[in-house]
Amino acid sequence: MILCADIGGSFIDFAVVHPDGRTDHRRAVPTPLDDAPAFIGALVALCAPWPGVPLHIAIAGVECPDTGIIRAANIPCLQSLPLAAHLQRETGRVVRIANDADCFALAEAHFGVAKGHRNVFGVILGTGIGGGFVLDGRIVPGLGGVTGEWGHAPVVIPPPALHGQDADSTQSLVPLFRCGCGISGCLDTIAGARALERLHLWAGGAPQTSRAILESWQAGDPQAGRTLAIWLSYMAAGLAHVINVTGSTIVPVAGGLSNAHALIDALDEAVRARILTPTATPLLRRAALGADAGLLGAACLGLDIRIQD
Ligand SMILES: [Zn+2]
Incomplete structure (x- = not known):
């Protein structure tokens, strides 16, 4: 299983996602927009019951591949924060991050209409x-x-x-x-x-x-x-x-x-x-996946599935 968060400008949607796409332990908390420690703290708290389990994040922003810094117009506190590296240090778990539209496409390719x-x-x-x-x-x-x-x-x-x-x-x-x-x-x-x-x-x-x-x-x-x-x-x-x-x-x-x-x-x-x-x-x-696409796509990050002809 993978811990997944879909982070937008209003809410952090969180769930545990299983390999078949089932989700449980769903939660939604308000996204701290102007307070980086509160933002990190919210994610750390959501993940705390599952030590060592990887966290995958879909976010309404773009992660710079060179610096790991997230550019997210609606979440100002992320400015200049290499979020994945920071969370990895803080929680001792693998953290992967991708843009939410990319995660939507990924989810539809793995579980949905595509x-x-x-x-x-x-x-x-x-x-x-x-x-x-x-x-x-x-x-x-x-x-x-x-x-x-x-x-x-x-x-x-x-x-x-x-x-x-x-x-x-x-x-x-x-x-x-x-x-x-x-x-x-x-x-x-x-x-x-x-x-x-x-x-x-x-x-x-x-x-x-x-x-x-x-x-x-x-x-x-x-x-x-x-x-x-x-x-x-x-x-x-x-x-x-x-x-x-x-x-x-x-x-x-x-x-x-x-x-x-x-x-x-x-x-x-x-x-x-x-x-x-x-x-x-x-x-x-x-x-096909509606509001779950971000979470399900995040769960697929790092998977190396080659689609068979
Ligand atoms: Zn434009």
């Missing part, structure tokens, strides 16, 4: 977008600890300046929004639930929740139709690139927007129309 697939790109469509890439049952480590972040790079951008003219953001077919990562024009600026609402406003729609926009779209409302046409076009283009590059044969989708079945079906169809290898089989599939 079981049996070698190349798995997991997508989270929530308030923002995220992703994780799993190859042969393992997370693919990336530059600076980052892999699968398909939402962040400027793609929604105005055309370049021509004939000595300055680039003008008003020439863009879609709005040029500044992203939380500091770059302007990321796919994330139009992709998640909040971004969809802002995109709808920009396209001339009324202030509405993403759920209401999607309901209007399904009811045939032309304004919502325009918003979703823009959304689907950019999202499908982004995902088609990802699939061409990663060779993913399945894309588990989680997050709030994944509950909109018609949206995921439409995105799947649009993606399959844009990739190099046409396939009649849906690539986008709703994730």
